[in-house]
Amino acid sequence: MRYDHLVVATGAHAILPEIPGVDREGIFILKDLKDGIDIKSFIEEKRCSKAIIVGAGFIAMELSEGFTSRGIETSIVYRKDLPLSRWDPELSRFVLKELSANGVSFIPGESPVAVEKGSGSHLRLVTDAGEQEGDIIVFALGVRPNTKMAREAGLATGASGAIRVDFSQQTSREGVYAVGDCCEAYHLISREWVNLPLGDIANKQGRVAGRNIAGFPAAFPGVVGSQSLKVFALEAAATGLDERASERAGYDPASTIVWGGPAARSMNDARKLGLKLVADRKTGRLLGAQAVGQGGAVWRINTLSACLCSGMDLDTIGYLDLAYSPPFGGSWDLIHIGAQVLKKAL
Amino acid sequence: MRYDHLVVATGAHAILPEIPGVDREGIFILKDLKDGIDIKSFIEEKRCSKAIIVGAGFIAMELSEGFTSRGIETSIVYRKDLPLSRWDPELSRFVLKELSANGVSFIPGESPVAVEKGSGSHLRLVTDAGEQEGDIIVFALGVRPNTKMAREAGLATGASGAIRVDFSQQTSREGVYAVGDCCEAYHLISREWVNLPLGDIANKQGRVAGRNIAGFPAAFPGVVGSQSLKVFALEAAATGLDERASERAGYDPASTIVWGGPAARSMNDARKLGLKLVADRKTGRLLGAQAVGQGGAVWRINTLSACLCSGMDLDTIGYLDLAYSPPFGGSWDLIHIGAQVLKKAL
Numbered sequence: 073m074r075y076d077h078l079v080v081a082t083g084a085h086a087i088l089p090e091i092p093g094v095d096r097e098g099i100f101i102l103k104d105l106k107d108g109i110d111i112k113s114f115i116e117e118k119r120c121s122k123a124i125i126v127g128a129g130f131i132a133m134e135l136s137e138g139f140t141s142r143g144i145e146t147s148i149v150y151r152k153d154l155p156l157s158r159w160d161p162e163l164s165r166f167v168l169k170e171l172s173a174n175g176v177s178f179i180p181g182e183s184p185v186a187v188e189k190g191s192g193s194h195l196r197l198v199t200d201a202g203e204q205e206g207d208i209i210v211f212a213l214g215v216r217p218n219t220k221m222a223r224e225a226g227l228a229t230g231a232s233g234a235i236r237v238d239f240s241q242q243t244s245r246e247g248v249y250a251v252g253d254c255c256e257a258y259h260l261i262s263r264e265w266v267n268l269p270l271g272d273i274a275n276k277q278g279r280v281a282g283r284n285i286a287g288f289p290a291a292f293p294g295v296v297g298s299q300s301l302k303v304f305a306l307e308a309a310a311t312g313l314d315e316r317a318s319e320r321a322g323y324d325p326a327s328t329i330v331w332g333g334p335a336a337r338s339m340n341d342a343r344k345l346g347l348k349l350v351a352d353r354k355t356g357r358l359l360g361a362q363a364v365g366q367g368g369a370v371w372r373i374n375t376l377s378a379c380l381c382s383g384m385d386l387d388t389i390g391y392l393d394l395a396y397s398p399p400f401g402g403s404w405d406l407i408h409i410g411a412q413v414l415k416k417a418l
Numbered sequence: 419m420r421y422d423h424l425v426v427a428t429g430a431h432a433i434l435p436e437i438p439g440v441d442r443e444g445i446f447i448l449k450d451l452k453d454g455i456d457i458k459s460f461i462e463e464k465r466c467s468k469a470i471i472v473g474a475g476f477i478a479m480e481l482s483e484g485f486t487s488r489g490i491e492t493s494i495v496y497r498k499d500l501p502l503s504r505w506d507p508e509l510s511r512f513v514l515k516e517l518s519a520n521g522v523s524f525i526p527g528e529s530p531v532a533v534e535k536g537s538g539s540h541l542r543l544v545t546d547a548g549e550q551e552g553d554i555i556v557f558a559l560g561v562r563p564n565t566k567m568a569r570e571a572g573l574a575t576g577a578s579g580a581i582r583v584d585f586s587q588q589t590s591r592e593g594v595y596a597v598g599d600c601c602e603a604y605h606l607i608s609r610e611w612v613n614l615p616l617g618d619i620a621n622k623q624g625r626v627a628g629r630n631i632a633g634f635p636a637a638f639p640g641v642v643g644s645q646s647l648k649v650f651a652l653e654a655a656a657t658g659l660d661e662r663a664s665e666r667a668g669y670d671p672a673s674t675i676v677w678g679g680p681a682a683r684s685m686n687d688a689r690k691l692g693l694k695l696v697a698d699r700k701t702g703r704l705l706g707a708q709a710v711g712q713g714g715a716v717w718r719i720n721t722l723s724a725c726l727c728s729g730m731d732l733d734t735i736g737y738l739d740l741a742y743s744p745p746f747g748g749s750w751d752l753i754h755i756g757a758q759v760l761k762k763a764l
Contacts, residue, residue, distance in 0.1 A: 371717025382728030
């Protein structure tokens with residue numbers, strides 16, 4: 073087909089480990105709508121009562137809540153010690169407690185080696201340290217960009233493995249654009265081109281490419297890595313860089329974690345909220361933030377995302393004018409407290 | 419008393435109209451803890467069943483919820499047509515519906531003229547257009563800064579009527595500081611010194627004055643006028659300037675209101691959320707925002723407060739990297755949609 077403009081929107085594919093038995097019936101990934109429908113049909117048809125999820129990122133968390141809400145006993149098998157490895161262990165432990173409180177068993181430190189036929193109609197997931205049986209196994213190990221066609225056509229890819237684009241979403245070839253999970257985005261804090269396969273970024277990139285093709289120039293300003301999820305009664309959210317990523321990006325990071333609640337203490341609200349802030353020792357600039365709480369985590373991270381986007385420092389954040397009201401926070405919000413505590417530690 | 423440093427923290431007093439009968443038993447204001455305790459004792463002692471609130475700001479809203487939760491029939495008498503006059507009529511009407519749905523009657527367009535003895539043990543509030551009877555009347559008409567002592571001592575006051583301070587919280591006299599409801603704060607968007615009697619601002623100013631007195635210099639960066647409240651199941655929040663205040667401050671404002679929900683449409687969540695944005699036609703800079711919703715209003719205003727503090731424009735806000743997840747918003751959040759709609763209208 074001839075074209076004036078071409079948009080590559082090939083997306084990403086879910087990672088499936090190359091282990092024996094991974095093609096057995098009852099093994100799924102969850103990437104697109106069809107996967108969701110297939111999983112739903114399978115658990116209804118086979119009346120599944122026991123599910124195994126491999127991986128512990130946001131798809132695994134959401135899936136564990138979904139399975140549990142249908143009365144399916146759920147285990148999460150993960151190679152690391154704690155779920156949501158993007159978050160600080162202190163915050164991830166809070167998530168782990170929430171999983172346990174909702175009957176999800178978390179099996180840490182195990183990697184899948186094979187899937188075999190188990191007892192009865194069960195599948196058996198064999199790991200490097202044990203084995204688990206269940207009716208259904210979902211691999212939630214993240215995604216990789218679909219770049220085969222683009223690479224074969226000679227389009228450049230970046231260090232992330234995804235298709236290289238400029239701020240107009242144009243690839244290395246004029247007139248050819250790439251958008252979404254298959255391409256890179258500029259990270260405003262690490263100052264690197266990264267691949268962050270998230271739906272909101274894909275939407276924005278699609279719009280920018282569309283505008284440029286239609287003759288209404290636009291630039292995608294870039295990302296700060298904001299992300300959130302709900303897992304049972306918890307909110308988890310993060311933005312920017314953690315200490316390791318900050319160091320890799322040439323910063324000299326310091327961090328703190330402060331605990332409080334989503335509302336003012338005067339509300340006698342027992343809900344908990346933990347907030348981690350990461351900042352640069354040299355400039356005092358905020359580099360990243362993470363929060364997990366029984367409410368109130370997402371908005372604090374969104375507010376701090378806006379602070380990150382404008383390069384705000386801890387002094388300004390420590391006195392940021394927020395819409396104070398006891399049901400939504402203290403007169404000193406956890407954002408202010410965190411910024412002031414961290415400022416002292418720089 | 420001799421002093422090295424003096425801090426004026428005389429606060430504000432609630433406005434009580436100068437009308438006949440305003441000193442009768444059963445008439446209250448709600449400014450400090452003692453007022454709250456007095457109201458509580460009175461309604462318990464007198465077994466109040468009918469309350470009248472004069473005014474329709476955030477104290478009136480919170481009070482109407484408090485009375486109603488104790489089974490007290492509550493009327494709000496207000497000189498204007500809609501409650502929460504800081505918010506756009508389209509958003510205030512949403513608040514009015516919430517009041518009605520919870521049995522609070524809103525009596526618009528009436529100003530108090532006198533309080534008389536009513537039938538039985540009732541008080542009678544006479545207005546310029548009618549009369550209301552009740553066991554208790556609370557005047558919630560806002561506050562004025564307590565500046566008498568400061569003025570008598572020769573400290574300068576500003577156009578707002580409150581004590582003039584600099585960014586270190588020092589008054590017109592060296593060594594004398596003022597903090598809280600009695601003094602002014604610099605508004606970053608109107609670029610004027612204003613009096614915003616809010617607890618979070620008072621806390622920040624107190625800390626800044628304390629630091630300067632103790633020899634750890636600090637400057638209060640100023641305010642953008644962020645404010646929030648809960649009224650029954652609604653959240654209301656606002657920040658920055660509305661059109662009128664924008665014009666007064668020399669801007670050329672345009673505005674839009676967009677409606678959606680606190681969560682993504684895919685969540686089948688029937689809750690509503692309205693967001694108003696105000697921006698400057700010349701620069702595209704955000705000038706203010708208001709939101710009212712069945713959830714999700716406060717965090718959007720806090721995020722936009724951070725945008726305001728850094729002078730962000732609609733182009734940047736329209737592509738702001740927020741922590742997207744369906745329980746908390748769409749992949750295009752109402753913030754993005756509002757910014758893009760308003761951008762087109764500039």
